[in-house]
Amino acid sequence: MTSKAHEIRLKSRPVGLPQAENFELTESALPEPDPGEVLVRNLWMSVDPYMRGRMYDRPSYVPPFQIGEALQGGAIGRVEKSNNSDFAAGDLVESMNGWRDAFVSVGGALQKLPAENVPPQAYLGVLGMPGLTAYSGLARIGEPKAGETVFVSGAAGAVGAIVCQIAKLRGCKVVASAGADAKLAWLKSVGVDEVVNYKTSGNLLEAVRKAAPHGIDIYFDNVGGEHLEVALEVARPHARFIECGMISAYNDTEVKPGPRNIIYVVGKSIKMQGFIVMNYWDMRDQFRAEMTQWIKDGKIKWEETVESGIANAPKAFLALFSGANIGKMLVKLG
Amino acid sequence: MTSKAHEIRLKSRPVGLPQAENFELTESALPEPDPGEVLVRNLWMSVDPYMRGRMYDRPSYVPPFQIGEALQGGAIGRVEKSNNSDFAAGDLVESMNGWRDAFVSVGGALQKLPAENVPPQAYLGVLGMPGLTAYSGLARIGEPKAGETVFVSGAAGAVGAIVCQIAKLRGCKVVASAGADAKLAWLKSVGVDEVVNYKTSGNLLEAVRKAAPHGIDIYFDNVGGEHLEVALEVARPHARFIECGMISAYNDTEVKPGPRNIIYVVGKSIKMQGFIVMNYWDMRDQFRAEMTQWIKDGKIKWEETVESGIANAPKAFLALFSGANIGKMLVKLG
Numbered sequence: 001m002t003s004k005a006h007e008i009r010l011k012s013r014p015v016g017l018p019q020a021e022n023f024e025l026t027e028s029a030l031p032e033p034d035p036g037e038v039l040v041r042n043l044w045m046s047v048d049p050y051m052r053g054r055m056y057d058r059p060s061y062v063p064p065f066q067i068g069e070a071l072q073g074g075a076i077g078r079v080e081k082s083n084n085s086d087f088a089a090g091d092l093v094e095s096m097n098g099w100r101d102a103f104v105s106v107g108g109a110l111q112k113l114p115a116e117n118v119p120p121q122a123y124l125g126v127l128g129m130p131g132l133t134a135y136s137g138l139a140r141i142g143e144p145k146a147g148e149t150v151f152v153s154g155a156a157g158a159v160g161a162i163v164c165q166i167a168k169l170r171g172c173k174v175v176a177s178a179g180a181d182a183k184l185a186w187l188k189s190v191g192v193d194e195v196v197n198y199k200t201s202g203n204l205l206e207a208v209r210k211a212a213p214h215g216i217d218i219y220f221d222n223v224g225g226e227h228l229e230v231a232l233e234v235a236r237p238h239a240r241f242i243e244c245g246m247i248s249a250y251n252d253t254e255v256k257p258g259p260r261n262i263i264y265v266v267g268k269s270i271k272m273q274g275f276i277v278m279n280y281w282d283m284r285d286q287f288r289a290e291m292t293q294w295i296k297d298g299k300i301k302w303e304e305t306v307e308s309g310i311a312n313a314p315k316a317f318l319a320l321f322s323g324a325n326i327g328k329m330l331v332k333l334g
Numbered sequence: 335m336t337s338k339a340h341e342i343r344l345k346s347r348p349v350g351l352p353q354a355e356n357f358e359l360t361e362s363a364l365p366e367p368d369p370g371e372v373l374v375r376n377l378w379m380s381v382d383p384y385m386r387g388r389m390y391d392r393p394s395y396v397p398p399f400q401i402g403e404a405l406q407g408g409a410i411g412r413v414e415k416s417n418n419s420d421f422a423a424g425d426l427v428e429s430m431n432g433w434r435d436a437f438v439s440v441g442g443a444l445q446k447l448p449a450e451n452v453p454p455q456a457y458l459g460v461l462g463m464p465g466l467t468a469y470s471g472l473a474r475i476g477e478p479k480a481g482e483t484v485f486v487s488g489a490a491g492a493v494g495a496i497v498c499q500i501a502k503l504r505g506c507k508v509v510a511s512a513g514a515d516a517k518l519a520w521l522k523s524v525g526v527d528e529v530v531n532y533k534t535s536g537n538l539l540e541a542v543r544k545a546a547p548h549g550i551d552i553y554f555d556n557v558g559g560e561h562l563e564v565a566l567e568v569a570r571p572h573a574r575f576i577e578c579g580m581i582s583a584y585n586d587t588e589v590k591p592g593p594r595n596i597i598y599v600v601g602k603s604i605k606m607q608g609f610i611v612m613n614y615w616d617m618r619d620q621f622r623a624e625m626t627q628w629i630k631d632g633k634i635k636w637e638e639t640v641e642s643g644i645a646n647a648p649k650a651f652l653a654l655f656s657g658a659n660i661g662k663m664l665v666k667l668g
Binding site for chain 1: 387395558562563572577578580583592593595596603605607610
């Protein structure tokens with residue numbers, strides 16, 4: 001009996017909010033590994049908001065996904081068979097071969113996980129790309145100083161929750177916005193100073209003003225839209241805006257106005273800087289060392305929201321846009 | 335016969351585009367200088383777009399002008415009488431005591447002009463605040479590298495024209511936007527590579543695309559509005575936006591939408607940073623030395639647009655908003 005692999009392909013390009021019908025689950029034979037190759041069974045895969053951008057057919061910092069081809073994304077797997085001397089059966093490996101349950105590879109793009117006492121899926125979250133995004137963006141663009149006030153939107157997400165906790169470790173006051181009271185309660189439990197439920201606050205500007213009466217020095221933006229406008233309004237002079245994402249706009253089907261108060265960038269000497277995690281890849285070793293230590297010391301906590309099975313990967317992805325996740329959204333495959 | 339001083343006071347706060355009736359010319363006795371004081375006759379005064387901001391009654395980086403009080407701004411004058419050992423009659427001095435033709439001062443805020451072979455009013459333009467604004471903003475935020483493309487809006491103004499020429503000296507390609515063919519012809523004559531008349535181009539985005547087919551690495555923004563949106567559209571990854579001013583919005587009476595494509599800040603890793611010249615005051619000595627040398631070497635040229643007489647200062651100021659000036663707008667008082 002031949003072994004089978006399953007993968008999720010892009011069936012059609014979403015218009016607006018992605019739908020289940022934009023995705024297709026396929027089954028194909030899983031070949032035996034040739035000499036030099038390894039066979040990997042994925043245990044976990046990541047879904048991340050940035051993947052929505054790759055579903056548009058347009059030039060960007062990563063090439064668009066192609067219709068009829070498997071999607072890609074971070075995954076953690078276990079080597080099942082190895083004909084490559086760099087890997088042994090049983091090794092845990094990280095790859096960009098998510099959205100499938102097994103694959104055969106020459107191994108060049110696989111990385112063995114460090115032998116740390118953390119769950120392997122942490123390398124898709126707190127110790128992975130979202131963690132490095134939080135760590136590097138806050139450090140390189142935010143340059144936080146003790147006593148400053150940091151405002152974080154999408155604060156209960158995989159990136160935002162880490163930003164909040166690193167900012168606390170750097171001695172900052174943290175004001176966090178999220179869209180559910182359960183998220184806010186968890187954020188308070190990990191040390192966030194002030195929380196705002198943007199769905200129920202009524203007036204977001206007034207809620208943030210109340211939470212940060214002296215204004216904000218740093219804004220870590222995962223959301224864009226009204227949150228960005230509010231942040232510009234309450235920004236103190238020389239504020240730094242870390243433009244990590246604008247999830248509120250990812251599914252827009254028509255062009256929306258930008259922040260009406262963009263002129264504050266001039267008068268308040270604001271730095272607003274976008275980035276992608278690859279820009280700060282040079283910080284990866286430092287990040288992994290410091291974050292691993294923080295985890296060992298109990299100084300950083302994280303949540304996971306888990307769907308099970310490759311067939312549910314689109315559902316997990318779609319749930320990102322309704323804010324269904326607390327912390328890192330994962331799909332368990334193994 | 336007592337000597338008289340004339341000054342322009344803010345009579346009422348402008349709503350929208352300032353009008354002549356918002357200003358008032360007054361005459362008062364000019365006192366004799368007491369011991370320690372000097373009497374200065376102004377020769378030149380500066381009008382600058384940023385002054386519009388000080389006419390609003392709102393908190394900002396400089397306090398608002400007060401109704402019934404004289405306006406302030408850069409001026410060059412000559413010491414007529416001195417009872418202060420730091421100054422002698424005949425000294426040329428720079429002050430923030432513009433909008434008046436003479437004043438008495440204890441001298442603490444006066445600076446003697448360097449003994450260089452340049453016209454004194456150059457210290458209100460190319461060697462003054464507009465020059466330092468251009469020099470420091472381009473250096474500190476833009477960080478231009480040879481071969482990069484720099485897009486400058488308001489390019490024929492006091493700041494923009496200097497930005498264009500410094501960018502050329504740094505080895506960049508320069509694309510300049512202004513609103514009159516005479517301005518563009520002058521910009522070409524000082525070495526600008528490509529020019530765009532935003533008033534007659536029809537489609538500004540297409541015009542800038544044609545002028546910069548490979549995109550822009552740096553945008554020096556004096557204008558905001560549509561220019562900013564166009565710059566975001568044509569920006570290359572890691573572009574730097576030097577947010578110096580947004581003159582298109584200074585007289586807005588209703589809130590206007592911001593750039594609809596602000597999301598490019600994220601995907602293109604754009605840095606958009608506002609500043610005021612005081613932020614980079616530490617560069618002043620270096621700037622004056624390098625700019626003075628460039629002027630001696632004939633590498634930087636400038637234009638002036640001059641109104642005469644204190645009574646015409648409001649007219650000169652208002653003309654900034656119709657783009658009537660090529661280069662530095664000045665009022666000749668002496």
